[in-house]
Amino acid sequence: MPIVNIQVTREGTSPERDAITAEEKAAVIEGVSRVLLDVLNKPLDSTFVVIEEVDLDNWGWGGLPALEFRRRRAAAGK
Amino acid sequence: MPIVNIQVTREGTSPERDAITAEEKAAVIEGVSRVLLDVLNKPLDSTFVVIEEVDLDNWGWGGLPALEFRRRRAAAGK
Amino acid sequence: MPIVNIQVTREGTSPERDAITAEEKAAVIEGVSRVLLDVLNKPLDSTFVVIEEVDLDNWGWGGLPALEFRRRRAAAGK
Amino acid sequence: MPIVNIQVTREGTSPERDAITAEEKAAVIEGVSRVLLDVLNKPLDSTFVVIEEVDLDNWGWGGLPALEFRRRRAAAGK
Amino acid sequence: MPIVNIQVTREGTSPERDAITAEEKAAVIEGVSRVLLDVLNKPLDSTFVVIEEVDLDNWGWGGLPALEFRRRRAAAGK
Amino acid sequence: MPIVNIQVTREGTSPERDAITAEEKAAVIEGVSRVLLDVLNKPLDSTFVVIEEVDLDNWGWGGLPALEFRRRRAAAGK
Numbered sequence: 001m002p003i004v005n006i007q008v009t010r011e012g013t014s015p016e017r018d019a020i021t022a023e024e025k026a027a028v029i030e031g032v033s034r035v036l037l038d039v040l041n042k043p044l045d046s047t048f049v050v051i052e053e054v055d056l057d058n059w060g061w062g063g064l065p066a067l068e069f070r071r072r073r074a075a076a077g078k
Numbered sequence: 079m080p081i082v083n084i085q086v087t088r089e090g091t092s093p094e095r096d097a098i099t100a101e102e103k104a105a106v107i108e109g110v111s112r113v114l115l116d117v118l119n120k121p122l123d124s125t126f127v128v129i130e131e132v133d134l135d136n137w138g139w140g141g142l143p144a145l146e147f148r149r150r151r152a153a154a155g156k
Numbered sequence: 157m158p159i160v161n162i163q164v165t166r167e168g169t170s171p172e173r174d175a176i177t178a179e180e181k182a183a184v185i186e187g188v189s190r191v192l193l194d195v196l197n198k199p200l201d202s203t204f205v206v207i208e209e210v211d212l213d214n215w216g217w218g219g220l221p222a223l224e225f226r227r228r229r230a231a232a233g234k
Numbered sequence: 235m236p237i238v239n240i241q242v243t244r245e246g247t248s249p250e251r252d253a254i255t256a257e258e259k260a261a262v263i264e265g266v267s268r269v270l271l272d273v274l275n276k277p278l279d280s281t282f283v284v285i286e287e288v289d290l291d292n293w294g295w296g297g298l299p300a301l302e303f304r305r306r307r308a309a310a311g312k
Numbered sequence: 313m314p315i316v317n318i319q320v321t322r323e324g325t326s327p328e329r330d331a332i333t334a335e336e337k338a339a340v341i342e343g344v345s346r347v348l349l350d351v352l353n354k355p356l357d358s359t360f361v362v363i364e365e366v367d368l369d370n371w372g373w374g375g376l377p378a379l380e381f382r383r384r385r386a387a388a389g390k
Numbered sequence: 391m392p393i394v395n396i397q398v399t400r401e402g403t404s405p406e407r408d409a410i411t412a413e414e415k416a417a418v419i420e421g422v423s424r425v426l427l428d429v430l431n432k433p434l435d436s437t438f439v440v441i442e443e444v445d446l447d448n449w450g451w452g453g454l455p456a457l458e459f460r461r462r463r464a465a466a467g468k
Contacts, residue, residue: 001295003159003204003241004138006270006334007362013275020274022143023134027273029138031389035265036240037141039258046157048204049138052130052364057334059130060316060341061235061248063349079217081163081393082372083194093366098196100369101344105195109374113187115375116163119169122394126438127372130201130364131183139157149433160294161397164438178291178299185294205294206241208286213412216394216419217440219427221412229254237315237360238450256447256455263450271453282315282360283450284397305446318426319393325431337430343425349397351417352410353403359455373391 001046002036009066010053025051079124080114087144088131103129157194157202163220166209181207235280236270243300244287259285313358314348326359337363354355392426400443410427412424415441 002015006028007015034045036042062073084106090096107127114120137144140151168174185205192198194221216223218229240262246252255266263283293300296307318340324330343359348354371378374385396418402408419439426432451458452463 001204001243001300003206004266007237007240008148008270008274008276009161009235009303012133016349024273025135027144028269030141031269031273033138033141033236035262035269035311036242039261039265040242040254042242044133044141047139047141050132050159051133051136051138053136054362054364057337058363059235060337060345060363060367061143061357061359063342063356063359065338065341066235068338079165079215079222079438081440082188083161085159086192086196086198090383102195103369103372103379104380106191107377108375109195110160111372111375113184113191114164117183117187118164120164122374123373125168125373126391128366128393129223129370129372130366137157139225141218144185150321168246181291181294182302184435185299186297189294189297200297201295203295203297205416206288207292207294208288209292210440210442214443215439216415216423216441217435217437219420219423219434219437221416221419235360237362237422239391259447259450260455260458263455264453267450267453278453279451281451282313283452284444285450286317287448313399313449316422317395320426320430320432321391328429332430339429340425343429344394344422346420347400347421347425351414351421352398353399356443371391378391 001042002048004032004047004049005052005057006032006049007052007054009059010055019053022077080118080126082114082125082139083125083130084110084127085130087137088133092136097131113136158196158198158204160188160205161208162188162205163208163210163227165215175209182206202233236274236276238266238283239286240266240283241286242289243284243293244289247252251288295307314354314360316344316348317360317364318358318361319364321371322367331365333361341346365376392430392432392435392438393443394422394426394439396422396439397442397444399449400445409443 005076033044033047056067060068081103111125134145140147189200189203212223218225267278267281290301300304345356345359348359370378374381423434423437426437446457452459
């Protein structure tokens with residue numbers, strides 16, 4: 001009876017979208033639940049998955065807001 | 079000084095509502111805090127409760143989005 | 157299908173114990189699950205409760221480790 | 235840059251073990267990270283996965299400690 | 313590679329604002345990441361910070377919604 | 391009344407130690423609480439900090455257990 005909490009930034013997987021789609025969420029839920037079934041024998045019926053979408057301003061990386069961190073990384077050629 | 083995080087789906091307790099009400103949230107906060115006082119002697123003043131409402135699309139159960147899982151369960155007669 | 161995460165300090169409810177007992181954990185699980193049933197109509201079978209016991213050194217309050225904070229509070233006569 | 239927190243009960247996947255193995259943990263980490271890469275284009279390098287193993291006494295389901303809940307379920311023939 | 317989750321109430325730091333600003337979020341991210349670098353030698357690049365803003369109705373303290381708790385505390389002269 | 395959850399790997403800050411010390415935990419608690427006071431005006435008395443130490447086997451990065459990820463990174467000259 002696993003609980004999986006997934007935090008991702010609120011943004012789309014392609015430039016014309018600003019959030020992940022219901023289909024993508026369903027695919028994440030299915031994929032992750034299946035990993036727990038395959039590896040740990042956890043029945044699908046006893047696995048909960050919760051996806052939390054976090055605004056980019058609210059996500060920090062490298063001591064900076066995530067967007068700013070990515071900008072600098074890109075500028076540094078990494 | 080306990081911390082309680084409660085995740086629930088964002089939906090009402092009756093068909094004409096689409097979210098839990100402020101009164102229901104207050105009752106959950108009071109009830110849960112009281113359990114910790116009664117069972118573990120934790121003073122009310124040192125208990126924090128946070129309620130997170132999660133969109134139905136973002137909640138997975140049985141390898142499926144929660145609504146789809148419920149639909150199939152109902153159809154299967156459980 | 158709520159998920160409840162409860163964080164408490166790892167200590168007993170009376171001086172001769174250094175952790176909460178299995179009976180106390182069971183009472184917390186039952187009490188909290190029942191609040192969600194009574195207030196939000198959440199069936200017991202779809203509620204998960206996880207209790208995390210946190211070492212006192214790892215819990216901060218008032219900018220201090222919890223024990224030190226309590227000591228100062230008691231000394232200040234609150 | 236997703237963060238995945240996975241909570242599972244502390245028990246083995248076969249009767250002779252009392253915890254999941256390092257190999258199983260590695261397989262969960264790999265599988266879940268790959269789902270986020272495949273579905274959401276999240277680079278492996280920016281995904282963190284944390285597995286929390288929770289004692290059976292500390293996990294509640296159906297208003298009961300998990301082991302007791304399973305026992306009753308099995309007895310009820312489900 | 314620490315993960316820091318910060319939950320705060322959704323409200324401003326001055327009366328004319330109803331939420332924390334992007335600048336304040338950036339300062340929190342920078343400050344917290346730096347503490348982990350200074351104290352634990354954790355490189356900035358491997359620290360994630362997530363800020364969750366929680367509606368006041370959804371935050372409980374003292375067995376009450378947070379606003380009501382503050383009102384009573386203020387009335388009691390503490 | 392913020393809640394801060396900090397997850398770090400269970401390992402020391404120098405080779406001869408295998409965990410962070412009580413002094414380091416106290417410094418993290420003080421530093422993080424002070425950031426929330428300085429930036430968001432949150433009184434120290436209403437901030438909770440919880441440090442969770444996670445076994446290295448239970449932490450995944452780059453689709454691998456953390457130690458293995460670091461080994462490959464080091465070998466790749468990054």
